[in-house]
Amino acid sequence: MNAHVGSWLSGRKWILVAVGLPILVSAWWAFRPEKLWTNQKVSEPSPFASSTDPQPLDTGRLEGKAHQTSGRATIYRTPDRKQYLRLTDFSTSNGPDVHVVLAPSDDKNLSQEIVTGLDSIELGSLKGNQGDQNYDLPASVDLQKYNAAVIYCERFHAVFGVARLEQF
Amino acid sequence: MVRTIKTLLALAALAFTFGTSVYAQDSMKHEDKAKTLETGSFHGKVHSTSGRATIYQETDGKLVLRLTNFKTSNGPDVHVILIAAKDADDNANFLKSSTERVELGSLKGNEGDQNYDIPSGTDLSKFQTVSIYCERFNANFGAAPLEKF
Numbered sequence: 001m002n003a004h005v006g007s008w009l010s011g012r013k014w015i016l017v018a019v020g021l022p023i024l025v026s027a028w029w030a031f032r033p034e035k036l037w038t039n040q041k042v043s044e045p046s047p048f049a050s051s052t053d054p055q056p057l058d059t060g061r062l063e064g065k066a067h068q069t070s071g072r073a074t075i076y077r078t079p080d081r082k083q084y085l086r087l088t089d090f091s092t093s094n095g096p097d098v099h100v101v102l103a104p105s106d107d108k109n110l111s112q113e114i115v116t117g118l119d120s121i122e123l124g125s126l127k128g129n130q131g132d133q134n135y136d137l138p139a140s141v142d143l144q145k146y147n148a149a150v151i152y153c154e155r156f157h158a159v160f161g162v163a164r165l166e167q168f
Numbered sequence: 169m170v171r172t173i174k175t176l177l178a179l180a181a182l183a184f185t186f187g188t189s190v191y192a193q194d195s196m197k198h199e200d201k202a203k204t205l206e207t208g209s210f211h212g213k214v215h216s217t218s219g220r221a222t223i224y225q226e227t228d229g230k231l232v233l234r235l236t237n238f239k240t241s242n243g244p245d246v247h248v249i250l251i252a253a254k255d256a257d258d259n260a261n262f263l264k265s266s267t268e269r270v271e272l273g274s275l276k277g278n279e280g281d282q283n284y285d286i287p288s289g290t291d292l293s294k295f296q297t298v299s300i301y302c303e304r305f306n307a308n309f310g311a312a313p314l315e316k317f
Contacts (some may be wrong), residue, residue: 039278045281047226056204074317094189094190131193166220
C-alpha cells in the first residue's frame with residue numbers, strides 16, 4: 001500500500017517536472033526577470049570624433065514669442081576651451097536693437113512677450129535676422145544657470161524667440 | 169511740399185511693409201567632416217528612457233544614428249527602430265497599428281553611447297522618430313522625435 005502511494009506520488013512529481021520546467025524556462029526566456037537588476041553598459045566612440053573639432057555641448061530649437069522665430073541654437077566648445085553659440089537654420093523678424101542673450105530658462109519673464117527685467121548675459125547684437133551665425137561666449141559663463149538662448153529686442157524689451165538648451 | 173512728404177511717407181510705408189532682411193552666413197569654426205543632420209531627446213516614463221539621439225551623415229553619404237547620455241531599462245529582445253511618425257507615446261504598439269519602420273538592430277546596451285548604421289536610401293523626412301522597441305512585448309520603451317540640427 002505504502003509502496004503504491006509512493007510510486008503514484010513520484011509519477012505525479014515527474015509529470016510536474018516535465019510540465020513545469022519548460023513553463024519556467026519559457027517564462028524566464030520571455031520575461032528575462034534578471035534584466036531588472038542587471039545593466040549592460042556600452043561606450044562606443046563617436047564615429048566622427050575629432051579632438052580638433054568644436055564639440056556641441058547644449059542645443060535647443062527656437063520658439064517664437066513676440067515675433068515668429070525659428071531655428072536651432074547650439075553651444076560649442078573649441079579644443080582651446082572657448083565657447084560660442086551658433087544659430088543655424090535661423091529666421092526671425094528684423095527689428096531695432098535686437099540682441100542675442102543667455103538667460104535662465106526658468107525665468108518667469110521668458111513666458112511673456114514683453115519683459116520687465118531679464119537676468120541675462122549679453123552675447124552681442126544680432127548679426128542678421130536670417131542665416132547661420134556665431135556668437136562668442138564670455139569666459140566662465142554658468143551654462144547650468146543660463147540655459148536659454150534668447151533673441152531680445154532691447155528697445156521694446158520684447159522677447160522675439162527663446163531656445164531652451166538641453167545637453168547634446 | 170505736402171506731396172514730397174506724402175511720397176516719403178509712402179516710401180517709408182513700402183519699406184516697412186516689405187521689410188528688410190539681413191542675412192548672416194558665419195561658417196562653422198572648422199572644416200566639417202561629418203554633418204549632423206537631426207537630433208532629439210528621448211522621453212519615456214513607463215520604462216524610464218533618457219538621452220539624445222542624433223543622426224550624422226558621413227562624407228560618403230552613409231547615415232549613422234548615435235545615442236548619447238543614453239539610459240533605458242534592460243529588457244528582452246529590445247531593438248532600435250526608426251518609425252514613420254512624428255512621435256510615439258509610451259507603450260505605443262507598432263505591430264498592431266500599421267506604422268512603417270526601419271530596423272537598425274538589437275539594442276547594444278541599456279546604458280551608454282552607441283552607434284547604429286542606417287540602411288542607405290532611408291527617407292529621413294518620413295522616418296522622423298527613433299524608438300527603443302521591445303519586440304517580444306511590442307512595447308515602446310522610449311521615443312525621440314528628431315528635429316533638424
